[in-house]
Amino acid sequence: MHVVVPFDARDPKTRLAPVLDPDERRDFARAMLDDVCRAVEETGHEPTVLATAGIDVEWPVEVDDRSLSEAINAVLARRDGPVTVVMADLALTTPEALDRVFEAEGEVVLVPGRSGGTNVVLARHPDFRVDYHGVSIRDHRERAAVAGRETTSVDSFRLSTDVDDPSDLVEVLLHSEGAAAAWLVDHGFDVHAEDDGVTTVRRD
Ligand SMILES: Nc1nc2c(ncn2[C@@H]2O[C@H](COP(=O)(O)OP(=O)(O)OP(=O)(O)O)[C@@H](O)[C@H]2O)c(=O)[nH]1
Numbered sequence: 001m002h003v004v005v006p007f008d009a010r011d012p013k014t015r016l017a018p019v020l021d022p023d024e025r026r027d028f029a030r031a032m033l034d035d036v037c038r039a040v041e042e043t044g045h046e047p048t049v050l051a052t053a054g055i056d057v058e059w060p061v062e063v064d065d066r067s068l069s070e071a072i073n074a075v076l077a078r079r080d081g082p083v084t085v086v087m088a089d090l091a092l093t094t095p096e097a098l099d100r101v102f103e104a105e106g107e108v109v110l111v112p113g114r115s116g117g118t119n120v121v122l123a124r125h126p127d128f129r130v131d132y133h134g135v136s137i138r139d140h141r142e143r144a145a146v147a148g149r150e151t152t153s154v155d156s157f158r159l160s161t162d163v164d165d166p167s168d169l170v171e172v173l174l175h176s177e178g179a180a181a182a183w184l185v186d187h188g189f190d191v192h193a194e195d196d197g198v199t200t201v202r203r204d
């Protein structure tokens, strides 16, 4: 299985700017990338990082500075067999969660992200192409349906939890033991219960 992990190496995780400065966002994004790639590796597949610029990681890196969808579609167009795309911000990923995707049947297997995104795509049909951003889960289902492809959804808390906004950091602290969670702890983040919900605080 060809497993691609797309990564914005230049200015990642801009939505975390309220709580992390640019260097911290890069470091935290890299920690999440490491967690995702390691989980992929533990399933027995080697991840390829599809990055917007050269980066130094333990896994093969392909550099493509086109938009996310263009870069992924170029991979889908040139590969013969099935391709899985796993987003690099799935800090709660485990090998077991990924195995559920690899074992799911269907020509197109999708894991929805919260708020309309598509966190994992397994494309077994050679004609399937992605269209990320906006309500991409709806767009991907519609594309598959129009083409008469069978779509399977995998319901996974771990894989549906992408880390986009500051409120998502609670999930990393509570449910991950990987590099991203360790990075947050090292940088003073902690879970904090308030009257109106659970959030994070950052201590000096
Ligand atoms: N190769 C590639 N990967 C991208 C690109 N844009 C985003 N990604 C990656 O695609 C995944 C999902 O993207 P987003 O959730 O929007 O992440 P992001 O762009 O780092 O975050 P924001 O700046 O907050 O939107 C993450 O793994 C990103 O690193 C791109 O233009 N090219």
Ligand SMILES: C[C@H](OP(=O)(O)O)C(=O)O
Pocket: 068, 113, 115, 116, 117, 118, 119, 131, 132, 133, 134, 135, 136, 137, 162, 164
């Ligand atoms: C790339 C995008 O990610 P989100 O912005 O939803 O996290 C999507 O899944 O379409």
